[in-house]
Amino acid sequence: QRCGFPEVVFCEGKTAAAIADIFRVLIAQKQDCFGTRLSADKAESLLEWFPEAQHNGVARTIRIPLPDLPEPTGNVVVITAGTGDRPVAEEAVETARWMGCNVRLIVDIGVAGPHRLLQEKQNFVGADAVVVAAGMEGALPSVVGGHVACPVIAVPTSIGYGASFGGLAALLGMVNSCAANVTVVNIDAGFKGGYLAGLIARQSAPRNVTS
Amino acid sequence: QRCGFPEVVFCEGKTAAAIADIFRVLIAQKQDCFGTRLSADKAESLLEWFPEAQHNGVARTIRIPLPDLPEPTGNVVVITAGTGDRPVAEEAVETARWMGCNVRLIVDIGVAGPHRLLQEKQNFVGADAVVVAAGMEGALPSVVGGHVACPVIAVPTSIGYGASFGGLAALLGMVNSCAANVTVVNIDAGFKGGYLAGLIARQSAPRNVTS
Amino acid sequence: QRCGFPEVVFCEGKTAAAIADIFRVLIAQKQDCFGTRLSADKAESLLEWFPEAQHNGVARTIRIPLPDLPEPTGNVVVITAGTGDRPVAEEAVETARWMGCNVRLIVDIGVAGPHRLLQEKQNFVGADAVVVAAGMEGALPSVVGGHVACPVIAVPTSIGYGASFGGLAALLGMVNSCAANVTVVNIDAGFKGGYLAGLIARQSAPRNVTS
Amino acid sequence: QRCGFPEVVFCEGKTAAAIADIFRVLIAQKQDCFGTRLSADKAESLLEWFPEAQHNGVARTIRIPLPDLPEPTGNVVVITAGTGDRPVAEEAVETARWMGCNVRLIVDIGVAGPHRLLQEKQNFVGADAVVVAAGMEGALPSVVGGHVACPVIAVPTSIGYGASFGGLAALLGMVNSCAANVTVVNIDAGFKGGYLAGLIARQSAPRNVTS
Amino acid sequence: QRCGFPEVVFCEGKTAAAIADIFRVLIAQKQDCFGTRLSADKAESLLEWFPEAQHNGVARTIRIPLPDLPEPTGNVVVITAGTGDRPVAEEAVETARWMGCNVRLIVDIGVAGPHRLLQEKQNFVGADAVVVAAGMEGALPSVVGGHVACPVIAVPTSIGYGASFGGLAALLGMVNSCAANVTVVNIDAGFKGGYLAGLIARQSAPRNVTS
Amino acid sequence: QRCGFPEVVFCEGKTAAAIADIFRVLIAQKQDCFGTRLSADKAESLLEWFPEAQHNGVARTIRIPLPDLPEPTGNVVVITAGTGDRPVAEEAVETARWMGCNVRLIVDIGVAGPHRLLQEKQNFVGADAVVVAAGMEGALPSVVGGHVACPVIAVPTSIGYGASFGGLAALLGMVNSCAANVTVVNIDAGFKGGYLAGLIARQSAPRNVTS
Amino acid sequence: QRCGFPEVVFCEGKTAAAIADIFRVLIAQKQDCFGTRLSADKAESLLEWFPEAQHNGVARTIRIPLPDLPEPTGNVVVITAGTGDRPVAEEAVETARWMGCNVRLIVDIGVAGPHRLLQEKQNFVGADAVVVAAGMEGALPSVVGGHVACPVIAVPTSIGYGASFGGLAALLGMVNSCAANVTVVNIDAGFKGGYLAGLIARQSAPRNVTS
Amino acid sequence: QRCGFPEVVFCEGKTAAAIADIFRVLIAQKQDCFGTRLSADKAESLLEWFPEAQHNGVARTIRIPLPDLPEPTGNVVVITAGTGDRPVAEEAVETARWMGCNVRLIVDIGVAGPHRLLQEKQNFVGADAVVVAAGMEGALPSVVGGHVACPVIAVPTSIGYGASFGGLAALLGMVNSCAANVTVVNIDAGFKGGYLAGLIARQSAPRNVTS
């Protein structure tokens, strides 16, 4: 049980039955089951077997939460540059929620429309950690990084065409960000983005309580 | 005499004497001499031989303007993300001036300091063409492109370290810009950026006159 | 309403019904609807619902023009190197037309057949802006750039095989063009090529009127 | 004053005199001056003018701390794979110290010597954030990530030869880390690694106090 | 008959009938038939025709062993980082077995879970040669290399996503391994990994006998 | 004596004395000595020792021709895009001359100045083989290939800046040439370009004699 | 009619009917029709309409030869490293035959089996031009180049897996060949390989006649 | 003391005095001192202090052997393609000798001169392990691999120009070798090549004794 969280099930390459078996073991251990990269047809089977499961079709995640979860703690905001980045962003949202954080999702405030970002600023500026999912040129994390004082986890997405090279252009852009508070995870790694933001927000949470 | 402008002298790889010889021919043809990529020591020799020449040490350019130049026409703004991008930007400035345009230079309004850009917005929003020189992640042209209605010529610079790969990260970022009015020239190609902006601004100029 | 043009609808990833909803809002706002990256089957549905729509199957665009459009203004020429580059070129054509420009399309005058280019020279030499779509080695924009005095927007295409690497070879070739008036957009970015040419041609148009 | 910290001076490309001028302004503003990428000869001049300055020759940093600094808070550990990674690691150390954190440095526990890492485990396992600087194959952050529950900031270094390609191999390795708590900054970006770890540790600090 | 082993049949691109023809010739020559990259449907046909054949569906191999094989000699261990690397690892296992070696397979002891590796150490530390198949960041061969005194053949796999670039990140990581006893073969080259380990183990075997 | 020609001496990394020793052996064997990649200072020594030697400082070659050479045979033309490509082109010229061919050099007819190429067409159109040395975007071989019926050997040069990546852009452009008669050698490989053109021209020569 | 040969029809992206139309025009002009990249189903239609056509299903070519073709002249040999390279090699064979040359095909003499190559040496050593198609590491052209005195046209193929990167490894290997008589065309460019070899062999042919 | 050998000193970045200190410790521990990547001037100092040391200036290694070394055991052959690859090859030679093996060096039998390789075949065909150092296209290991039954350790070198990209072309070629017994280490990694060959030859040695 690494890092204080029950293991996450990576569903790609496992049958619905195999996933169900793992879930039953985890439930017996009183763990909060969480699965990612789940296809629609496997989700259908799992929802039949576990009617209490929560399925997010955009994020491609499933969760069977424990009955008496503590109040969420720590504040994560997940932002996307475009609508195409939404699946990656939602995976980050679900991950950070499963880690016990308050999460807000803000979509489609990419750099080419500067007024949208300023309108939303009040909604992300006080977060403990911000996740920014962006494809194409991947410029949004740098812009967001200039507006907040907390760490920004940049998630390059494979959204784009031509010279985006499956997210490589966005990855390079984000790694070269001139904003000192921006750090980067793998292309399309919504889970990792949410996990790191969740870790940071949880560590940060008691501060809010005591100050 | 391609494109209606006297030929520009690319000084790299030519001796001061060879440059002077070309300048004397151009002067005899009553052309407005312009040289780029000029080292400091060659500039010294040329200034002795042509005391009327205008040397820009940061841009590494030299110019021997004709005595009775027409009023400048068309408005170009050149913007840099950081101070390190200045030599490339100044080369663009000198090029667009030599083409007969009004040129304004705005430095160091890179994406990590959003207030700086908004302060300067009034100074670039009405241009006929904007040149943006930026290194590292090359995000600034996308941001500027969202604020103006005219074409934006993005010039990636080799300023950066690590995964900037000599300007490749900035080039890829700019080519993938999600702003529809952004187009790109070669890394460190200040001359080309200024040339294209100058072409566009000159074509656009009569509009200002007649409207 | 950025840059004075109604927003373009990027149809990839949207259902026909969703596109229709956006179009109805734009029509109510008296805007000139324009959609790109539209598949054949969605086009069929939209043409049923909007019989007045103009569909270009090669360009994969759709347009519902306003009833009383002003006369087109400014001259754009779009050129292709081969026949395979045509879909990208047509997208540029439709975009520049929608922006209110006169547009001419010249196909298949690639560099390996020099007489074809010289025959057509009279048809592109007076343009306000030229778009050149080319794949493989991407040499044509440099050649065209040597024949015209206006800006040339080079659009690398993914047409090719082997070491064309999905348009990367063409992109690199165009970025390194030794013609000073050539600038580059993303691989297969016909929309962007047409948009920039349209911007430039519209800015340039009054000149034709007054001179 | 973004992020609650006085601005850092990037000394590369600035003269000693220019740096001194900035420092005098910052001192007048009662800020804790910090400079990075400082060459040995400039350091000598600055130490003459500011005898109270603290210079770290390996990190290439300088600092003029305020007289009454609060107790450090939050715990950062900086780890290196080899001895060659030390300059990058020391830059991270100095940055996190300047941000007001407790910092410990552990060198040369790279993956080829597994016992060294286990010996040191007790010294890094309780940190609020860990920075790992590694070149060559960049495997160490993954290994460390498996031992700790906090965020790990991986800093690829340009140390290596042959196919390390100036740190690219290490960067790719770290971005692909299968440890969920590993995130990455630019090659040789010791400052950024220390800055992010410092941000996280400061946010986390009150937890230690209250628990 | 290069290297003292009957030729291996690479089944991709050959029909079941064509493979059967080659096998019949090899059987007539009293050789130990071995085929790799065999699809499930071809395997079915071959098993009908050669009921004595041994098919490994995960490895995608088939073998028709000679009746009186000598005792296996030399010890090879094949290790995987994750479960996704198993097909590549099993191909290595089957190859080394066919070469006449004792082979043990250990799966899923990747770098993020350090206790798993230590638990298994006793099972691989005495091998004559170790094969390590790993995708993503490819860090496991370096870690294993630090625990054993024999050669380690690293096989990068194409398992991963985003910036793993089809195994390139793992390949680069392994080539840059700082463990002196690690050498590398092609991405997904389970056959080659098993072949080299088999060669080394066979050469090493008499040592065990005589010492 | 591979391919019917005395071995060429690659002078880089050999002392003047070592080169002289090889030359003396070749002279004793009545061979036509030829050295490439010769620095200026070594050339000086060799010219003292072999006053009859022919040194080309731009090509960086040296030759000690045999006294009674046969008439040159076969026609090679070497073309450059810019003046910077001249050293590579001259190396090709000297190589093809040493192989016994008639060689003509035409410089600076790059694609941006189309009239220059047409003026020179009569001087290259009848060659048995054409070598084209070009840097930057490397478009000239395609253009020349459209004007001639013989093979065109394209030599990419490392001349350029920014995204020319040391000749990679030119190499990719030339490999993707849509002219069917263009083939490519290594970056800056003037020797190889001249050698292949010489081989082809020599094979072709008798045709001229008999027709 | 560039280069003295009727135009080749590139069949990919054209319907069978469209190809037939072009063929009818060419037949009326008394030209020797040749089509490449022809799929099996289009071939079937064309063979119905032109029963005299010669279809090579491996090469994916079709030809409708003129009734009274002259005797073939000039000798081309096409060699493959493995069996997978055969389609590319056959395209070269058909192209050189259509150009009027004698062509011999030698398959599967790749570098790992040195005796095969030596056995066949007598069959390729006297050619006027040799085409070598090879994938994977692309080493065969260098080896062949060491055995012959004529030009060798290397055609990298996309055959391979892992780090062959679709033929890039083979392309780089061939461009770096240390054999002076090796030159390179695009990946999978069998047509181009055959075309260049055909050009060279035809130019060389009279020599055989007169000597 | 990993792998049964005293630690090797990597001399780059250490002063002569620092190296001497390490040597004195090792001598006191009765270890066989070995240093690599040693510059000429540091070698001079060390030879003064340790007159019994053996310095190889081409390999850039130094060794202070123990007085009573056992007879060498196991046979390693090191081969180079060209003379430029010699420093890398000599580093491999010295490393394998220090490991207690018999080592033979064969230089300059690269693929373009096939007779040289066949002449030397008798001298490498019986080795326990072969190291092949080659730059440029890196084809030699594949060729050697076809002649021997033992493992071949391929060491790509950075020797080359143009598209050799500092050894990347050779590395890719070697990784894609179609010879099943070829494995690869890092570019210029003579130490690693010699180390692996030494490991294998030592493991194999008793076989020679007993058979």
Ligand SMILES: Nc1ncnc2c1ncn2[C@@H]1O[C@H](COP(=O)(O)O)[C@@H](O)[C@H]1O
């Ligand atoms: N070593 C460093 N690496 C990257 N960025 C740095 C470094 N040191 C300072 N910076 C950034 O550079 C900015 C100062 O740049 P300047 O205005 O040129 O002194 C600071 O605000 C930091 O964000």
Ligand SMILES: Nc1ncnc2c1ncn2[C@@H]1O[C@H](COP(=O)(O)O)[C@@H](O)[C@H]1O
């Ligand atoms: N899975 C594999 N990966 C790479 N090479 C293989 C594999 N299986 C067989 N080979 C090689 O391919 C050769 C047989 O190819 P083929 O003659 O096409 O059946 C054998 O001699 C092996 O060296």
Ligand SMILES: Nc1ncnc2c1ncn2[C@@H]1O[C@H](COP(=O)(O)O)[C@@H](O)[C@H]1O
């Ligand atoms: N297989 C091929 N590979 C590359 N180029 C080809 C091939 N076949 C034909 N071509 C070229 O494509 C041209 C015809 O293209 P198209 O006009 O599209 O039929 C010919 O003139 C040839 O130069």
Ligand SMILES: Nc1ncnc2c1ncn2[C@@H]1O[C@H](COP(=O)(O)O)[C@@H](O)[C@H]1O
């Ligand atoms: N030439 C070399 N190339 C790569 N690694 C080396 C080389 N020489 C020594 N090493 C490794 O570097 C380690 C010693 O590094 P150091 O402690 O810095 O002297 C040794 O254990 C070797 O594994």
Ligand SMILES: [Mg+2]
């Ligand atoms: Mg984006």
Ligand SMILES: [Mg+2]
């Ligand atoms: Mg920037």
Ligand SMILES: [Mg+2]
């Ligand atoms: Mg093209």
Ligand SMILES: [Mg+2]
């Ligand atoms: Mg490391």
Ligand SMILES: [Mg+2]
């Ligand atoms: Mg792995």
Ligand SMILES: [Mg+2]
């Ligand atoms: Mg050029």
Ligand SMILES: [Mg+2]
């Ligand atoms: Mg091959």
Ligand SMILES: [Mg+2]
């Ligand atoms: Mg070589």
